[in-house]
Amino acid sequence: MFRKLQSVRLFLLIGLLLSIIYAGYGIYYKIRYWGFSFQPNQMTDVWTVEANISFEPTGDPIRVSISRPINTGSFKILDENIIAPRYQVQKDSKRIILSSSPRQKNQNIYYRVLLYDNVAEKKGIKDDKPHKVDIPLWDEQRKAVAYTILDRSKAQEGDRVQQIIRLLSQTPPDETVLAFMPERKSLKETADVICDLLAFERIPVHIVRGVRLEKDKKAFKSDVMIEAYLDSQWIIYNIETGEKGLPKDFIIFQRGGNSLVDVEGGENSLTRFSVMKSLTSSFNMAEHRAKTAHQEKLFAYSMYSLPLSEQNSLKWLMIFPLAILVVVVMRNMVGLKTMGTFTPMLIAMALVETGFVAGLVCFSIIVIIGLLIRAGLSRLNLLLVPRISAVVIFVILMIQIFTILGYHFHWDIASSALFFPIIIMAWIIERASIIWEEEGLKNAGKEVFFSVVVAVFTYFIIVNDYIRHIMFAFSELNLVLLFIVMLLGTYTGYRLTELIRFAPLSRSRKE
Amino acid sequence: MFEKWRFWATPSELKAAGVLGMNRRNFEIIAQHNKRRLYPLVDNKVLTKQLARQVGIQTPNLIGVIESQHQVRQFLSLVKGHKDFVIKPAQGSGGKGVLVIKSYTQNHFRTASQRVLRFSEVYQHISNILSGLYSLGGKYDVAVFEELVHFSTMFQDYSFQGIPDVRIIVYQGYPVLAMMRLATRESGGRANLHQGAVGVGIDIQTGKAIAAVQHNRPVRYHPDTGKDLFSLQVPFWREHLEIASKGYDMTHLGYLGADIVLDRELGPMMLELNARPGLAIQIANQSGLQNALRRIDSLPSKSANYIDRVNAVLDRATDKNSDAFILK
Numbered sequence: 157m158f159r160k161l162q163s164v165r166l167f168l169l170i171g172l173l174l175s176i177i178y179a180g181y182g183i184y185y186k187i188r189y190w191g192f193s194f195q196p197n198q199m200t201d202v203w204t205v206e207a208n209i210s211f212e213p214t215g216d217p218i219r220v221s222i223s224r225p226i227n228t229g230s231f232k233i234l235d236e237n238i239i240a241p242r243y244q245v246q247k248d249s250k251r252i253i254l255s256s257s258p259r260q261k262n263q264n265i266y267y268r269v270l271l272y273d274n275v276a277e278k279k280g281i282k283d284d285k286p287h288k289v290d291i292p293l294w295d296e297q298r299k300a301v302a303y304t305i306l307d308r309s310k311a312q313e314g315d316r317v318q319q320i321i322r323l324l325s326q327t328p329p330d331e332t333v334l335a336f337m338p339e340r341k342s343l344k345e346t347a348d349v350i351c352d353l354l355a356f357e358r359i360p361v362h363i364v365r366g367v368r369l370e371k372d373k374k375a376f377k378s379d380v381m382i383e384a385y386l387d388s389q390w391i392i393y394n395i396e397t398g399e400k401g402l403p404k405d406f407i408i409f410q411r412g413g414n415s416l417v418d419v420e421g422g423e424n425s426l427t428r429f430s431v432m433k434s435l436t437s438s439f440n441m442a443e444h445r446a447k448t449a450h451q452e453k454l455f456a457y458s459m460y461s462l463p464l465s466e467q468n469s470l471k472w473l474m475i476f477p478l479a480i481l482v483v484v485v486m487r488n489m490v491g492l493k494t495m496g497t498f499t500p501m502l503i504a505m506a507l508v509e510t511g512f513v514a515g516l517v518c519f520s521i522i523v524i525i526g527l528l529i530r531a532g533l534s535r536l537n538l539l540l541v542p543r544i545s546a547v548v549i550f551v552i553l554m555i556q557i558f559t560i561l562g563y564h565f566h567w568d569i570a571s572s573a574l575f576f577p578i579i580i581m582a583w584i585i586e587r588a589s590i591i592w593e594e595e596g597l598k599n600a601g602k603e604v605f606f607s608v609v610v611a612v613f614t615y616f617i618i619v620n621d622y623i624r625h626i627m628f629a630f631s632e633l634n635l636v637l638l639f640i641v642m643l644l645g646t647y648t649g650y651r652l653t654e655l656i657r658f659a660p661l662s663r664s665r666k667e
Numbered sequence: 668m669f670e671k672w673r674f675w676a677t678p679s680e681l682k683a684a685g686v687l688g689m690n691r692r693n694f695e696i697i698a699q700h701n702k703r704r705l706y707p708l709v710d711n712k713v714l715t716k717q718l719a720r721q722v723g724i725q726t727p728n729l730i731g732v733i734e735s736q737h738q739v740r741q742f743l744s745l746v747k748g749h750k751d752f753v754i755k756p757a758q759g760s761g762g763k764g765v766l767v768i769k770s771y772t773q774n775h776f777r778t779a780s781q782r783v784l785r786f787s788e789v790y791q792h793i794s795n796i797l798s799g800l801y802s803l804g805g806k807y808d809v810a811v812f813e814e815l816v817h818f819s820t821m822f823q824d825y826s827f828q829g830i831p832d833v834r835i836i837v838y839q840g841y842p843v844l845a846m847m848r849l850a851t852r853e854s855g856g857r858a859n860l861h862q863g864a865v866g867v868g869i870d871i872q873t874g875k876a877i878a879a880v881q882h883n884r885p886v887r888y889h890p891d892t893g894k895d896l897f898s899l900q901v902p903f904w905r906e907h908l909e910i911a912s913k914g915y916d917m918t919h920l921g922y923l924g925a926d927i928v929l930d931r932e933l934g935p936m937m938l939e940l941n942a943r944p945g946l947a948i949q950i951a952n953q954s955g956l957q958n959a960l961r962r963i964d965s966l967p968s969k970s971a972n973y974i975d976r977v978n979a980v981l982d983r984a985t986d987k988n989s990d991a992f993i994l995k
Binding site: 590594599646648649650657660 | 673674675680681686691695794880885949954955
């Protein structure tokens with residue numbers, strides 16, 4: 157007998173363990189690849205970055221090569237499209253190449269990328285080994301100035317790269333620096349100078365171009381930063397402040413060698429960017445995320461790819477196992493006697509629809525009036541089935557009257573009557589009145605009360621947004637609940653109420 | 668000081684007291700020892716009566732059975748020649764739906780609690796039984812008419828109205844714990860502890876009262892009659908135990924409760940058997956069931972003969988160290 161119990165428990169424990177592992181993996185998987193989160197109603201930022209490339213055709217065949225954003229880990233491409241009528245489009249992992257026969261008019265090409273913040277991976281940029289650095293071939297005089305600047309920069313703070321950046325951007329400008337480069341210069345020019353200077357130090361360095369994601373920016377040029385290879389890793393620097401590291405909201409389009417946009421067969425090319433921010437719910441994003449993570453097959457067979465109405469019904473269902481667990485705990489561990497096993501759960505579900513206070517008040521009124529009617533019916537000595545049917549009809553009529561009154565007088569409490577399950581209400585009334593007759597009002601009241609207590613408990617669990625969201629988003633947890641419920645089925649310890657019920661036994665022992 | 672006001676016990680205290688909890692009863696005792704298919708033997712009183720006769724257990728004599736609605740009107744012809752009778756649902760439990768008629772005329776029926784019912788009311792009651800009002804799960808039922816037990820006057824002052832009965836828990840054929848249930852005014856003449864009846868723990872070896880409780884609290888005197896409950900001694904105790912033990916032979920339920928009443932002429936009679944006897948008997952005895960059950964489990968061999976089993980219970984020298992048989 158004892159051994160059998162042990163083996164059943166062991167079996168269930170193994171099941172519980174496996175289900176926890178499975179659920180754990182499921183949660184990890186959904187967070188990583190589908191971007192699910194534990195927060196309900198979470199919104200994800202989606203950025204639209206639009207590059208507008210304009211140029212004047214020269215009459216030669218046109219070939220435009222646009223650099224695609226580089227995956228730095230903090231953002232992922234959700235979608236991209238190109239508006240370039242009658243161009244042939246070729247894509248590779250790094251660039252998009254548009255080609256066309258010669259044209260006449262000014263050309264405007266739009267390249268639009270939808271990006272979202274990537275929760276899945278925060279990996280660094282892939283390290284490619286730098287090439288050997290050659291000292292620029294300059295005349296001796298310019299070289300001498302360069303060395304002076306490099307010398308003077310050693311007085312600045314930070315690492316070598318930062319020292320040079322800071323010296324160059326000093327205000328008022330350093331005299332030697334002024335001799336070396338014009339005061340007013342573009343970011344690109346500054347970056348070029350820094351790269352040259354660093355070459356004398358034989359520090360591998362290249363330009364990085366990209367876009368800073370800020371809300372609703374229009375028609376701006378790409379940002380320039382530099383990336384230097386120090387202490388055997390690539391580090392990005394802001395060329396104005398010398399600040400290290402990739403800003404969180406920075407999208408890199410071009411890194412090193414290749415240019416951002418190459419236009420062949422055109423001149424006066426200009427690239428302008430616009431940024432737009434929009435919000436979308438995490439669930440809407442899930443499909444896109446699944447696609448980008450190449451996990452779309454699994455997603456297609458999950459409940460999140462169903463139509464919304466089905467999803468909503470399932471969302472409602474997914475909370476039930478937890479409610480059932482509450483009932484099991486309340487009955488088998490706490491030892492509360494309730495009317496019917498799952499009646500409290502059904503009351504709780506009705507409360508979700510009606511609202512808490514309104515529902516409870518309405519429930520009480522229906523039960524009390526129902527009991528009075530039932531007391532009247534019992535005098536008529538009707539047979540069981542017709543009698544309970546009569547109670548059902550009475551409950552229906554009551555609900556009808558309540559709903560009409562509630563509508564006309566704007567009593568929310570009364571109109572909530574509609575949501576209570578009719579048959580359940582009738583059975584509660586029937587059972588309560590039988591207990592009343594056989595075991596007295598006190599016991600009947602007790603049982604109704606405990607049923608409501610359990611219902612209220614259940615209500616607060618299933619009405620919680622977090623719990624609802626988690627049980628739906630991570631429905632694997634229901635498998636864990638299944639094993640917990642089964643394990644509770646082997647619980648042979650005392651119920652909480654028994655500790656009180658049998659208390660006299662332990663005391664008499666002590667005496 | 669705090670201890671004095673404490674109204675609960677810790678699980679370890681209950682364990683030490685050998686208290687059997689509901690979960691353990693269901694999981695380890697009932698599920699292991701009571702096969703589901705045997706339940707109908709005790710859930711149907713007509714069947715129980717037939718089986719009881721086969722193993723030689725006395726039960727109140729069956730007058731007749733009403734099975735369908737159209738027979739109800741003729742119930743008076745059924746009880747012809749009996750000056751009193753009892754109507755009960757065949758599949759009822761816990762005394763629900765039992766109507767005791769002490770005397771009657773064509774249209775007036777006097778019940779045990781001196782209430783007078785008209786013919787239509789009794790008719791209605793029988794109808795209710797047939798429609799399953801009192802049966803487990805509301806199944807259609809039949810109404811059983813049986814002879815009234817003329818309960819022994821020696822219990823008169825121990826009970827306020829109602830028939831006092833003895834409940835004996837039988838484990839694998841061995842009687843292990845017993846109590847007597849006495850109706851009170853509060854319980855409305857019913858022997859239902861839940862409603863305020865007094866439960867008197869009966870020593871399994873002697874048939875003497877060892878403890879008494881009402882509403883879970885120890886009492887000494889009957890709240891209505893004032894009778895000293897500790898002076899209670901059940902006569903024909905051995906016969907009581909034999910009936911209970913034979914209940915096992917007839918049903919093979921490893922854990923059952925036998926309800927026995929004492930008829931002043933016919934002696935102890937079995938009223939019904941219960942496949943899921945409650946745990947309140949532990950409170951009435953101020954003693955846990957667990958140790959008693961373990962003692963039976965540890966018996967080297969179990970006898971197939973009820974006489975041997977009863978002897979085993981009666982002959983065992985009172986073991987002062989054991990928990991279950993400790994005297995107050």
